[in-house]
Amino acid sequence: MIAKLLRLQPHQPLTSEAAKSAPLAIQGLSVAYHHKPVVWDLSFIAPAQGLVAVVGPNGAGKSTFIKAALGLIPKLSGEITVYGKSVASQRHLIGYVPQRGSVDWDFPASALDVVTMGLYGKIGWLRPVRKAHRAAALGYLEQVGMADFADRQIGQLSGGQQQRVFLARALAQDAALYFMDEPFVGVDAATERAIVNVLKDLKDQGKTVICVHHDLQSAPDYFDHALILNIRPVASGPMAEAFTAENLQHAYGGRLAPSELSGLIPLAGQ
Amino acid sequence: MLTELLDILSFQGGYNTSVVLLGSALLGMAGGVIGVFSLLRKRALISDAISHATLPGITLGFLVALALTGTGKSLPFLMTGATISGILGVLLVQWIKDNTRLPEDSAIGTVLSSFFGLGVVLMSYIQTLRDGSQAGLESYLLGSTASMLQSEAEMIAVFALLITLTAAIFLKEFGLICFDPDYAASRGWSVSKIDLLMMALLLAVVVIGLKTVGLILIIALVIIPPVTARFWTDRLGLMVGISAFSGGISCFLGAGLSALTPDFPSGATIVLTATTLFLLSLFLAPRRGVLATGLRQIFFRYRISRRRALLSLGQGQPVLSSLFILLLKHEGTLDKNGQVTKLGQQKIRQMSRDQDLWNQYLSDYPEEAFAQKNWSLSMITDVLPPDLIHELEENLRLQQKVAG
Amino acid sequence: MDLPLADFLQIDLPALLVAVLAGLCCGLPGNFLVLRRQSLIGDAMSHVVLPGIVVGYLLSGTLDTLPMLLGALSAALISALLIEGIKRLGKIEAGAAMGVVFTSMFALGVLILEQTGASGVHLDVEHALYGNLESTLWLGLNDWKDLLSPTGLEQMPNSLQRLLGVSLLVILLTVAFFKELKISTFDPEMASSLGFSARLISIGLVVMTALSAVAAFDAVGSILVIAMFICPAATARMWTDNLSRQLWLSAVFATLSGITGYLAAAFAPLLLGADFALNAAGMIAVVASVFQCVSMIFAPDHGKLGRVLKQRQALKME
Numbered sequence: 001m002i003a004k005l006l007r008l009q010p011h012q013p014l015t016s017e018a019a020k021s022a023p024l025a026i027q028g029l030s031v032a033y034h035h036k037p038v039v040w041d042l043s044f045i046a047p048a049q050g051l052v053a054v055v056g057p058n059g060a061g062k063s064t065f066i067k068a069a070l071g072l073i074p075k076l077s078g079e080i081t082v083y084g085k086s087v088a089s090q091r092h093l094i095g096y097v098p099q100r101g102s103v104d105w106d107f108p109a110s111a112l113d114v115v116t117m118g119l120y121g122k123i124g125w126l127r128p129v130r131k132a133h134r135a136a137a138l139g140y141l142e143q144v145g146m147a148d149f150a151d152r153q154i155g156q157l158s159g160g161q162q163q164r165v166f167l168a169r170a171l172a173q174d175a176a177l178y179f180m181d182e183p184f185v186g187v188d189a190a191t192e193r194a195i196v197n198v199l200k201d202l203k204d205q206g207k208t209v210i211c212v213h214h215d216l217q218s219a220p221d222y223f224d225h226a227l228i229l230n231i232r233p234v235a236s237g238p239m240a241e242a243f244t245a246e247n248l249q250h251a252y253g254g255r256l257a258p259s260e261l262s263g264l265i266p267l268a269g270q
Numbered sequence: 271m272l273t274e275l276l277d278i279l280s281f282q283g284g285y286n287t288s289v290v291l292l293g294s295a296l297l298g299m300a301g302g303v304i305g306v307f308s309l310l311r312k313r314a315l316i317s318d319a320i321s322h323a324t325l326p327g328i329t330l331g332f333l334v335a336l337a338l339t340g341t342g343k344s345l346p347f348l349m350t351g352a353t354i355s356g357i358l359g360v361l362l363v364q365w366i367k368d369n370t371r372l373p374e375d376s377a378i379g380t381v382l383s384s385f386f387g388l389g390v391v392l393m394s395y396i397q398t399l400r401d402g403s404q405a406g407l408e409s410y411l412l413g414s415t416a417s418m419l420q421s422e423a424e425m426i427a428v429f430a431l432l433i434t435l436t437a438a439i440f441l442k443e444f445g446l447i448c449f450d451p452d453y454a455a456s457r458g459w460s461v462s463k464i465d466l467l468m469m470a471l472l473l474a475v476v477v478i479g480l481k482t483v484g485l486i487l488i489i490a491l492v493i494i495p496p497v498t499a500r501f502w503t504d505r506l507g508l509m510v511g512i513s514a515f516s517g518g519i520s521c522f523l524g525a526g527l528s529a530l531t532p533d534f535p536s537g538a539t540i541v542l543t544a545t546t547l548f549l550l551s552l553f554l555a556p557r558r559g560v561l562a563t564g565l566r567q568i569f570f571r572y573r574i575s576r577r578r579a580l581l582s583l584g585q586g587q588p589v590l591s592s593l594f595i596l597l598l599k600h601e602g603t604l605d606k607n608g609q610v611t612k613l614g615q616q617k618i619r620q621m622s623r624d625q626d627l628w629n630q631y632l633s634d635y636p637e638e639a640f641a642q643k644n645w646s647l648s649m650i651t652d653v654l655p656p657d658l659i660h661e662l663e664e665n666l667r668l669q670q671k672v673a674g
Numbered sequence: 675m676d677l678p679l680a681d682f683l684q685i686d687l688p689a690l691l692v693a694v695l696a697g698l699c700c701g702l703p704g705n706f707l708v709l710r711r712q713s714l715i716g717d718a719m720s721h722v723v724l725p726g727i728v729v730g731y732l733l734s735g736t737l738d739t740l741p742m743l744l745g746a747l748s749a750a751l752i753s754a755l756l757i758e759g760i761k762r763l764g765k766i767e768a769g770a771a772m773g774v775v776f777t778s779m780f781a782l783g784v785l786i787l788e789q790t791g792a793s794g795v796h797l798d799v800e801h802a803l804y805g806n807l808e809s810t811l812w813l814g815l816n817d818w819k820d821l822l823s824p825t826g827l828e829q830m831p832n833s834l835q836r837l838l839g840v841s842l843l844v845i846l847l848t849v850a851f852f853k854e855l856k857i858s859t860f861d862p863e864m865a866s867s868l869g870f871s872a873r874l875i876s877i878g879l880v881v882m883t884a885l886s887a888v889a890a891f892d893a894v895g896s897i898l899v900i901a902m903f904i905c906p907a908a909t910a911r912m913w914t915d916n917l918s919r920q921l922w923l924s925a926v927f928a929t930l931s932g933i934t935g936y937l938a939a940a941f942a943p944l945l946l947g948a949d950f951a952l953n954a955a956g957m958i959a960v961v962a963s964v965f966q967c968v969s970m971i972f973a974p975d976h977g978k979l980g981r982v983l984k985q986r987q988a989l990k991m992e
Contacts, residue, residue: 059640096867108917121868153915250633314770379713383901387959394953490777541781
């Protein structure tokens with residue numbers, strides 16, 4: 001009650017035409033953790049089709065931003081819409097690939113089981129998983145080159161294979177808007193290529209992927225948009241406009257050596 | 271009734287009662303001290319496995335004593351049995367954790383229930399024996415100071431004193447391995463030996479406390495006081511002190527109440543006294559208590575909302591929350607008609623400036639800014655030193671020039 | 675050994691049924707507790723239902739099912755709330771927070787029992803600790819066919835009725851929400867992002883655990899309920915990497931433990947020539963843990979022995 005009374009200074013509501021049709025529109029999002037702001041006054045409109053890299057230093061609120069956008073953690077203020085409607089009513093349009101470290105790999109489930117979980121949202125409460133669902137899940141495993149491992153317990157897969165299973169699960173969600181939290185961490189080169197291909201396919205199908213990404217060197221190669229975060233948003237937009245040395249310097253401060261930056265700029269300018 | 275209680279608590283309730291009280295207070299202190307370390311080493315519930323695992327040992331000790339001495343109710347035999355089966359219980363938990371895919375909590379649950387089950391089976395066998403002495407055996411389940419012999423009370427008091435002293439002697443070592451076991455190892459301390467000593471003292475508290483508090487509730491003695499202390503302080507020395515004090519006082523008061531009337535079984539009374547202290551701390555503790563946390567949450571929301579309201583006004587946007595319009599009118603930022611006053615304009619400028627500087631700090635020193643608890647909460651001039659603010663102002667000006 | 679049918683039907687059959695049903699209704703939710711590393715929720719719930727049952731009894735004056743369940747459920751929910759609060763405010767690990775709450779609640783239950791004399795009638799502390807399996811009598815059964823006759827059913831003991839109802843409910847809920855339980859146990863964030871609120875399912879599981887604990891409490895007492903929660907699931911975990919198979923296996927182990935344990939307690943001493951019976955609930959816990967120990971050593975893929983042999987083989991290959 002009191003929390004409601006003391007609601008943050010409300011923001012302008014999301015009414016613009018651009019916001020109504022955007023896969024993800026955020027206005028004035030603030031999130032606090034342990035009485036400290038970790039995301040501050042973030043406004044962002046995602047492109048209708050494309051791959052967005054969310055970059056920023058450790059502790060800049062990248063994962064928090066994703067979780068708040070998904071409605072997994074409470075926000076202090078701000079409005080979030082997905083295709084013009086609330087997140088809760090658009091869950092069927094949203095796919096999510098959490099960080100790989102967040103699950104128990106000894107869990108009694110096979111690769112196929114995990115991918116089938118991607119279909120649960122469509123199956124809905126109380127309805128059981130049927131044969132057709134499993135067949136569909138197998139198809140998605142095949143797309144990431146993992147059909148041969150369908151019956152393998154997930155803990156017995158390598159890090160890269162596990163990530164592919166997670167990716168297949170995201171494909172199974174058949175969403176229009178995807179959130180991914182560091183999918184490239186701890187995977188081998190072949191898996192990295194496979195993930196990039198999946199991302200390209202998703203983009204070609206007209207989907208939007210918002211992806212927390214750690215590696216500044218590869219960001220301009222893999223993504224076409226950037227959101228640079230540093231608790232507050234530093235810049236966002238097409239890669240060439242947003243991913244500039246100046247903006248990165250603003251986000252990373254003194255921690256990016258000039259040489260690192262100069263290495264990045266030609267890439268960013270492509 | 272109150273005067274009787276005061277008599278008992280001031281050690282005028284007879285020699286036997288006084289020894290029981292003293293022994294209980296020492297036991298509570300020992301539990302409080304050693305409990306802090308088991309809590310910090312994230313082993314609080316191992317003691318649950320230990321305590322339940324003592325039951326088969328108690329019953330076997332009873333049977334052995336019966337065979338050797340003709341009566342089963344012999345404290346030394348029962349305690350030896352309890353110790354041995356307690357040790358076996360700990361070892362089994364460790365084995366399951368190390369050798370199977372089961373996590374520690376499942377291991378603890380398995381050991382405590384299966385040992386207890388075995389103990390119950392043996393108890394039911396003992397009940398069938400034609401011997402009068404098994405009647406007191408049940409007092410080990412829920413604790414009973416009423417049936418305590420003088421010799422037993424003295425023995426418990428002496429052991430409790432020994433445990434407290436040992437724990438006090440090794441305070442530094444225990445603190446070291448709780449705080450930073452790797453550092454301790456690098457400085458030549460044997461972490462495993464200190465751990466072993468800690469476990470031994472934990473076991474000793476459990477075994478000594480069986481008669482007073484009972485094996486079902488004994489773990490309360492090593493969990494509740496440390497958790498109570500945790501609400502008051504972050505400093506180890508203080509935490510040990512508060513925990514020992516609240517453990518000691520709980521046992522002292524609990525045992526006193528229980529001596530007053532048989533309606534207060536000693537184990538449950540002691541635990542509930544400790545719970546009372548805990549609940550007081552949970553609500554009233556200055557930083558972590560429910561009350562303090564609630565107030566802080568409200569204050570935090572207020573500060574951050576006020577800042578955002580002023581910033582919006584600065585950007586020419588209206589304040590939408592009616593509560594904040596009232597608040598801003600009250601502090602003179604807005605006049606009766608909701609227009610910004612002269613004073614208000616000054617406040618708004620000041621706040622925008624402050625936010626610009628905080629943002630500049632975030633850009634220039636992200637790592638420091640992430641660690642700064644007051645980022646965008648307090649005024650920056652109250653938090654950062656003047657020379658740093660001066661530098662931020664310079665950078666801000668430079669940037670505005672480039673942008674402009 | 676000569677065993678009149680009526681004796682078996684009136685004494686042993688209800689006890690066997692209670693033992694098996696208690697194992698089933700605790701064993702099923704136990705699977706999820708073990709996988710979530712929340713086994714000790716079973717421990718906590720089995721303790722905290724005591725004050726709930728006692729208060730329910732004092733307020734209603736009967737040991738009927740409804741006040742008992744309501745009392746226990748409210749105690750369980752209050753405890754869950756307290757545990758969560760202590761964990762967050764004090765930044766204290768889950769185990770210790772649970773330890774504070776369940777010892778306090780159990781002590782409260784014991785104290786109220788002693789203070790009010792509720793202990794005189796049907797409830798007493800010993801009963802709370804190791805149950806009352808042997809005293810479950812189904813009078814009026816003289817022949818197998820009485821089992822389904824209206825008069826026979828009417829005399830079905832209260833505790834068996836309660837257990838039967840709760841078991842059916844638990845089985846139904848587990849089957850109906852299998853998919854939801856599975857995903858929220860494996861990946862709670864993913865579950866929430868799909869619209870299956872992990873918190874809601876978590877609370878549901880706690881409520882189911884509390885229900886099972888109350889129903890089985892009567893039969894086996896509060897400590898041994900823990901064995902029912904954990905042992906069958908932990909045993910099944912040694913034999914399979916498939917969740918639905920694990921649930922089936924745990925049900926089988928729970929049933930076997932119940933039957934073997936009861937029979938061993940009731941008849942093994944007789945076979946040895948003694949004329950007494952041992953505590954059945956305790957024996958069931960012992961049997962369940964024997965199954966678990968054997969599995970932890972001998973299960974093919976996840977047993978200690980199998981893994982050691984595999985390692986040896988791998989070394990030889992090199």
